[in-house]
Amino acid sequence: MTEPRIIVALDYPDAKSALALASRLDPKLCRLKVGKELYTAAGPSLIEKLRGSGFGIFLDLKFHDIPSTVAGACVVAAELDVWMINVHALGGRAMMESARAALSRRSAPPKLIAVTLLTSMGVTDMEEIGLSGGPQEAVLRLARMTQACGLDGVVCSAQETAALRRQLGGEFCLVTPGIRPAGAAQDDQERVATPRQAIAGGADYLVIGRPITRAPDPLAALRAINAEIAGG
Numbered sequence: 001m002t003e004p005r006i007i008v009a010l011d012y013p014d015a016k017s018a019l020a021l022a023s024r025l026d027p028k029l030c031r032l033k034v035g036k037e038l039y040t041a042a043g044p045s046l047i048e049k050l051r052g053s054g055f056g057i058f059l060d061l062k063f064h065d066i067p068s069t070v071a072g073a074c075v076v077a078a079e080l081d082v083w084m085i086n087v088h089a090l091g092g093r094a095m096m097e098s099a100r101a102a103l104s105r106r107s108a109p110p111k112l113i114a115v116t117l118l119t120s121m122g123v124t125d126m127e128e129i130g131l132s133g134g135p136q137e138a139v140l141r142l143a144r145m146t147q148a149c150g151l152d153g154v155v156c157s158a159q160e161t162a163a164l165r166r167q168l169g170g171e172f173c174l175v176t177p178g179i180r181p182a183g184a185a186q187d188d189q190e191r192v193a194t195p196r197q198a199i200a201g202g203a204d205y206l207v208i209g210r211p212i213t214r215a216p217d218p219l220a221a222l223r224a225i226n227a228e229i230a231g232g
Contacts, residue, residue, distance in 0.1 A: 005199070005229055006030040006222065007058050007175070009209035015042035019049060024218045027054035029226055031083060033207055035060040047080045056083035058175075058207075062115050064088035067098035074099045074112065082110050084175075086155060089114035089142040096149035113153040113175055116142040116160075136160050140167060147172055158193030158201055165202030176203035181211050181225060195228050 008030045010018040018038055025032075032055045034047065039061060047057055059082045063070045070087055077085045087099055096114060103109040116139040117126070123134060131138050139160045144167070146154050153173025156164060161174050176198045198206055208225065215221035 004028070004030045004056070005205055006195075006212075006225060007033045007205050007207045008212050008218075008222070009033045009035065009060075009177075009207055010038055011035060011209050011213065012038055013041055014038075015046045015049075018042065018046065021213055021218060022050055022053060022055065025055075025212075025222060026219060027056070029219075029222050031056040031058060031205075033058040033060050036062070044080055047082060051081060058082070058084040058086075059110075060086060062086055062088050063099070064091045065095070067095045070095050071098040071102035075102050075106075078103055078106055078110050084111040084113060086113045086115055087151075089116050089146050089154065093145060093149055096146060096151055100150045111152045111173065113155060113173060114142070114146040114151055115155045116146070117156075136163060140164065143168060143172075153204070155207075158198040158203060161198065161201040161203045173205070174203050175205045175207060177207035179206045179208045179211070181228070195225050196231070199229050 006029065008025060010021060010032055012018045022032060032050055034057060050057055059077050059080065061077065063073050064087065070091065074085060087096060089096065099112060103112055117135055126135065126138065136159065139156050140163060143154045143156065143164050147168050153175060155175045155177065157178050158176050161176060164174055179193060179195055179198055181194055195206055212218050212221045
């Protein structure tokens with residue numbers, strides 16, 4: 001069986017809710033994403049429990065600080081034996097290179113990727129913080145720097161995957177949030193796509209939250225999205 005392409009976002013405020021959802025999923029069909037809110041509430045013990053159930057974990061803490069602080073945080077995160085961790089590309093070259101160097105000392109480091117531009121951000125948001133050009137231009141610029149720093153890939157929206165795949169090659173990992181099955185609510189995402197569109201555009205992994213976690217039958221929703229991907 002091929003590796004899971006779906007990463008289910010456990011966007012919950014407590015461990016009980018996250019574990020209850022995880023118990024309704026299949027680790028052969030997905031990995032799980034633990035973000036800031038849940039990790040702050042539940043900590044490393046939750047990661048251990050999810051891993052004990054067989055799930056690969058994307059620890060989505062988006063480290064962004066001075067190089068030494070981020071490097072140290074990445075090392076501690078890697079000790080949790082997670083599958084993937086991330087940093088903010090806007091932290092700059094020195095920060096990303098320090099994180100890469102710190103993890104390279106491990107025999108089996110987690111994947112290290114960078115967030116380029118949050119999928120909730122539109123052109124107006126970019127202008128307010130001084131980022132020139134549109135989202136695709138900014139994402140490409142940050143992704144090129146990420147690759148040059150030796151990271152494994154980036155988080156990007158489905159609208160940027162095709163351009164990034166052409167520019168950065170087939171080995172660079174593209175993780176795509178903002179995924180909504182056809183007919184689903186867009187919620188607070190600005191740049192969205194269906195699972196089939198994202199895979200066709202070159203995404204390696206799809207981060208999906210509410211269409212699965214709020215479904216009456218989360219496992220059935222997960223299977224349906226996997227079937228859509230396979231059909232594409």
